[in-house]
Amino acid sequence: MTNPAQLTGHGSFTFKLGGQTFRGAAVPLAQYFAWTAVQGQPGSEEHASFLAQVLAERHRPGRVPCPIDTEWVMQHVRVQHIAALEGVLLEEIDPGDAFERDTRLLTIGRVKFQAASYTLAEHAAHQTLFEAQGEGQGGQRRLPADVRFDEVGRALRVRHRAGLSDPALITVDWVMEHLTLPALAALDRLLHTGYLPGEDRAAEGGPSKP
Numbered sequence: 001m002t003n004p005a006q007l008t009g010h011g012s013f014t015f016k017l018g019g020q021t022f023r024g025a026a027v028p029l030a031q032y033f034a035w036t037a038v039q040g041q042p043g044s045e046e047h048a049s050f051l052a053q054v055l056a057e058r059h060r061p062g063r064v065p066c067p068i069d070t071e072w073v074m075q076h077v078r079v080q081h082i083a084a085l086e087g088v089l090l091e092e093i094d095p096g097d098a099f100e101r102d103t104r105l106l107t108i109g110r111v112k113f114q115a116a117s118y119t120l121a122e123h124a125a126h127q128t129l130f131e132a133q134g135e136g137q138g139g140q141r142r143l144p145a146d147v148r149f150d151e152v153g154r155a156l157r158v159r160h161r162a163g164l165s166d167p168a169l170i171t172v173d174w175v176m177e178h179l180t181l182p183a184l185a186a187l188d189r190l191l192h193t194g195y196l197p198g199e200d201r202a203a204e205g206g207p208s209k210p
Contacts, residue, residue, distance in 0.1 A: 013094045018076030020066055023058040026092040035089065048073045048120055054089060073120060078102060080117040080194020101194060106187075109178050111163030111170075113156055117194035126151065149175045152184070155191055 013024040027035060031054060038047040048070045056068040066072070077085070084098035102116030118126060129151060133143060143151070149172045156175070160167040179187065186197045 012092075014060065015088065015095050015099060017055075017081065017099045018072070020068065020076075021060040021062070022055055023060060024088050024092060024094060025058055027054055027089050032090065035086075044124070045070065048077075051077060051085070074124070075119055075121055077120050078117045078194065079120070079123050079192060104196070105161060106159075106190070106196070108156075108183070109163075111178075112161045114159040114161055115190060115196060116159060118155070118191050122155065122191075146172060152179075152187065 014021050015024050016022075031050075034050055035054075038044065038050050041047045052068055052070045052073045055073065059068045080101060081099055084095040087093035088095055102114060104115040106113045106115040129143060129147060153170050153172055153175050157167040157170045160170065164170070190196055
């Protein structure tokens with residue numbers, strides 16, 4: 001007797017994210033429409049709550065218990081992970097090493113940093129700062145230089161890997177002394193997209209614009 005065709009799979013691969021293992025299975029249609037309602041709001045409570053729900057269902061716990069909740073998602077899922085997560089959860093596309101890209105290093109001066117985009121928590125904090133600013137010249141909102149450099153300094157401190165005895169040395173003054181305008185623009189792009197200069201986002205399936 002011929003086996004009937006099976007249209008709904010349970011994932012033929014696993015992937016690691018934030019040190020945890022998950023089953024690579026697409027969401028059912030009910031969750032698909034929930035995803036489309038929040039996918040444009042990375043860092044929002046609704047977005048993180050949705051991801052926590054679907055990832056918890058696919059979690060393969062290790063020996064040490066680790067609850068996959070909204071807080072875990074905010075701290076471990078990065079902006080650069082969203083496109084690959086969409087591929088896994090909507091189309092069951094194996095992400096390969098997409099979630100390991102944040103193991104790369106970035107060098108500024110002689111100091112090495114983790115080359116990783118904002119976590120969802122950091123992205124939410126950035127949006128809060130940005131939205132608190134009134135409209136400037138030309139109707140555009142811009143962070144004041146001291147606020148922007150302080151935010152960059154915080155991002156670099158938590159990404160510090162080698163080159164300084166104390167990450168606390170990465171202050172606003174350090175940022176102003178070690179970054180040029182092109183370097184600042186490249187760092188902004190990295191924090192918001194996970195892509196370094198010279199990397200082709202379109203070729204890797206990401207949006208065509210930063």
